[in-house]
Amino acid sequence: MASCEPATISRLRLRVTGAVQGVGFRPFVHGLAHRYALGGFVRNDARGVLMEIEGEAVEDFVAALGREPPPLARIDSLTCETIAPISEAEFRIEESRDGRTQTRITPDAAVCEDCLDDLFDPSSRFYLYPFVNCTHCGPRYTLTKHLPYDRAQTSMARFPMCGACARDYADLADRRFHAQPIACPDCGPRLKRLSASLKARGPSPGLDREPSASLIADIVATIRDGGIVALKGVGGYHLLCDARNESTVAELRRRKQRDAKPFAVMVANEASARCIGDFDAESLRLLRSTARPITVVECREPLAPSVAPRLSRIGVMLPYAPLHHLLFHAAAGAPAGREWREAPQDFIIVATSANVSGEPLIIDDEEAREKLAPIADLVIGHDRAIVARADDSVATVIAGAPALLRRARGFIPEPIALKGDGPDVLALSAHLKTTITVTRGREAFVSTHIGALDNRATLDFHRETIARMLDILDVRPELIACDLHPDLASTRFAEEWGLPLLRVQHHAAHVAAIAAEHGVEGAILGAALDGYGYGDDGGAWGGELMLVEHGEWRRLGHLTPLPLPGGDRAAREPWRMGVAVLAQLDRCGEAFDRFPQFALAGQVAMLASSPLVAHTTSLGRIFDAAAALLGLRHVQEYEGQAAMELEGLCRTPSALPDGFRIKDEALDLAPLFAALLEPGLDATRGSELFHGTLIEALAIWLGDAALARGHERVALGGGCLMNKFLAEGLEQRLRARGLTPLLARKIPANDGGLSLGQAFVARERKA
Amino acid sequence: LSHGSGGRAMARLIADVFHAAFDNDWLRAGNDQAAFDIAAGRMVMTTDGYVVSPLFFPGGDIGKLSVHGTINDIAMAGARPLHMSASFIIEEGFPLADLCRIAQSMGEASRAAGVPIITGDTKVVERGKADGVFVSTACVGVAPAGLELSGDKARPGDTILLSGSIGDHGVAVMSKRENLSFETEVLSDTAALHELVAVMVEAAGPAIRLMRDPTRGGLAATLNEIAHQSKVGAHVEESAIPVAPQVAAACELLGLDPLFVANEGKLVAVVAAEAADSLLAVMRAHPLGRGSARIGEIVADEHGFVQMTTRFGGGRIVDWLSGEQLPRIC
Ligand SMILES: [Fe+3]
Ligand SMILES: [Mg+2]
Ligand SMILES: [Zn+2]
């Protein structure tokens, strides 16, 4: 932030950029001007906020501006110039001026404490109103169609304000001054029942006029009775059920056709969260942040086993919409006062994205009615349309600081600041966990989590997201970036654009993503510890030592290739990777004994020994092999399951001496695998040996390479870094060697960050 | 076989091999071209090159393939194939016995199909300049007047028929190449489809919009080509697409999706919905169409997506591939 010269004259022109519109910035400035008895004006324009102040205490004003901005504001830059005074004593808020949109929408924020006070204050006109919000809280991104951010451009356009709301909206002194989604029971959106409750008691009143209190009571009763509820939230529909009721959770899995992927839970408050999970100060801060991510912590008290089968960690979130708070209020017996808001509650609900298996989150009421009716016993929507879909974000604490595992609601569309200018780039990701990235000037906007591009609905969402991002950012890309893989839908789409196209190797993009978020300039050395990416040679890469510089990349080293018997089939069936390791160790004869349940074991062993079989340098597949050989998981029900279950067994990683070999910057873990095959080794010990040895091996492999080439910073990217032991262990060991490891923080280490990395490489290449 | 000096004698020897195998009046006449009268109707012509490794595989070889494949390209226009040509690029050192075997196989295939190979050429190139032998064939045929099958004629609502199980050819070749054995050997489905086509054309005529043989890239590539050419989408049901159990087992082992595996004796027909039932019955009555099935329909789709409802009820995009099936799961 620029600082000001001591004011020898008394009029300043200040320009602020960042998230400064629609967050109460102008009333805040007005209040400050009043405090310091200054004249002048403030107005929004295409670049942010422009103001002129005149008086004696202009310096105090500038200091306070940076010190105490409104909760949702984020100042990226403040510039200041002195101009001639014009003897202005009054301070005015001026109307916005249009122009190319250089400003942005702020992310959705959890309901603030003041609004919660209103929500539970019987004398407030917002009492028990599920859509209460103010300038400091509430939905933004998810209900905005176009910029500038203005009620007419949001899905609130169809709700004309009542007299009281209009007064608050226009009142500079009110917390709701210019709160675009302002609404109250008299004028705003209301809940509506989209399907009859199976357990409905008595006749329901007219569907559209049903009071929200009775709907909320019905939701809570349905959950308590073991039913499943589909409820429209901020970024999409959730499926809710009682997280302590095993048969209900198992039923939800059955109806959702979701075998084992962990469900997140929502709890009333911090005290309730601490009852079920091990929260330290940092993870509590994350849990409470206005983005309200699902926060992954060690599980303390087990919930129903089907919530997160065979995993030691659990994803917990706090209520973020007023509607969620109303559920917990009702569940607590609708108490008066505020004591209940802090007290632990045993009403703990599974809150998972409502979608048809593999498809994007459902946001549309009609679609919910049709597609969720077979899953949910009760479907409750509301008439405030969700314009842009946003899943719940997922985060955890790694090495003492937050790291996002899925970046969506609450974080998007907040940009990542880049070093230096570059062309406007559109990057389209690869195949799984896709996001898109649009760069504009020195900012990179990473989209919400989109998903796997293998069905029509997700492909449509991918295209919609591109169109929406380019529209709200007012960007016409000069350059498209995509993966090097020739047969991905994202690659095909990139080819259709008719713009210069840069195909970025998957693991170069993983390393570049880390460089981008940490503002690295110049060369970056890193490890991409990953599942699969199409290599420069067409091979199946996934454990790579990469040097990325000036938009070029070079593979310096890799893991020793292992057979990949059956391509993607081997990724779904870790036992095949177990056989691949046996083949590598020349112990194919054991395939039958170790995997007797698989009729194909002998043939897979033959295939794995064939000189023609494809090989992979993937670390992800090595995790799979270890999980299979330790008897933990032979077939995965969801991506990463084997690795997560292997991680779940580990308490203290311990390194096996001589558990690996490094030759010509190729890392070979064969000795470790030989040890894992020792008879009588139990799975827990095996997991600890695996993690410990892997950390040691990677730290030496990567550390030696960095030290030998004089790199002080090393990037750690790729999906394997979702593993906490690996990420923290490597971080510590590399630090101990005098290096500065860079981990994914603001964007996920997995493919969710690829588009950022692609965009980064493309900009550097073009620059 | 040798190249260079002594090449003349060798060329003579090779020509004799083919003449004996293909034996017909045109070849016996010994001219550099063959002459024949033009039949009434629309002339159809095609040419194709054949490169396959291994050259001999369960159920066929490169020779048979080069006859069937080119005949099928003619047949997919609804035409009757008449005459073929064949030319060979042979690598120096290629065993004469193998060449004789290929020639015999081609001769048999062309006689069985009733499509004589009436002209041809051979060249021997230096070692390393070819992989064993490459075969090129061309064919002319004649289509009934008024029948104009074309890839751009699919319309939303049309039915997609498939003449039998998919994946057999590709799996036969791959299992030979990778030296894999299965309980039941998978044989290539290589076959000339013009007689099946003849009964189909007779039964349904212009109700047939187009036909394609799903060779390289498999059924997936063919459906995508149709969608692209006709500017429509396609919707297929995975459970309706026949796959032989031993092919399914091999695909499971190799991690392949049979949708992308090559066929050499199957056809896809897009047909007006109202003619689909009767055409299907006609196809099933023919020996080469016994396993015919209705696999889906053409839909309107501005993006030209081919979508599939999976066995588990989910939806999936079926893309085309630029080459072999690569992993995607990161
Ligand atoms: Fe990846
Ligand atoms: Mg052809
Ligand atoms: Zn608020």
Ligand SMILES: [Zn+2]
């Ligand atoms: Zn109101």
